[in-house]
Amino acid sequence: MATRRAETTQESRRLLIGAATELFGERGYRQTTFEHIAARSGVSRGSIPWHFGNKEGLLAAVIEHATDTVRASFSAVPPGPAGLDRALAEVVDFTRLPSTRLFITLIAEAVEPGSPLHERYADLHRSLREQVQSWLATIELPPGIPAEHLGTILTGTVMGIHQQWRVDPESVDLDKTYATLRTLLSAGLRI
Secondary structure, rough: OOHHHHHHHHHHHHHHHHHHHHHHHOOOOOOOOOHHOOOHHHOOOOOHHHHHOOOOHHHHHHHHHHHHHHHHHHHOOOOOOHHHHHHHHHHHHHHEEEOHHHHHHHHHHHOOOOOHHHHHHHHHHHHHHHHHHHHHHHOOOOOOOOHHHHHHHHHHHHHHHHHHHHHOOOOOHHHHHHHHHHHHHHHHHOO
16 A cells, blocks of 8 residues: 555655646746646645745756756767767757746856846756766866866857747758857867
């Protein structure tokens, strides 16, 4: 009986995180209510504080899940120059996920003074940069190009491409844009 209850609890938590991810991406954090999340997930409204404490706890779980998804996709990227094509393919696949709309929507709220999103979003950005920097540490960079700064540039580039594609998908060809980025990186890093 306890096993079934644990499975139901995990399934409810998964459904709530999925619904909140979609709704925060569509409506923003502040405009999304527990009622919206309950209706989308099919899980009772009262379960949300039981699982997460409050809305900020749910936000933390959503961002943690998004961060874990990024880490998992990059953990499959081979080290060294051979990993470039795989890394960019992972980025393209990740960009196309509906849940990545969350990153674009939350940035507007995260930069507002006193926003509960600010520190969590900063942690997400740090995690993304760390993933890129860990891959860059496996290749020989040209002299004078620190992995830390190049990681920030690449993370910002990918986020900017993603934002442009989300705003105007008919004008931004993800595959061709990332192929061009790959060509630039190969030439600049001599890989």
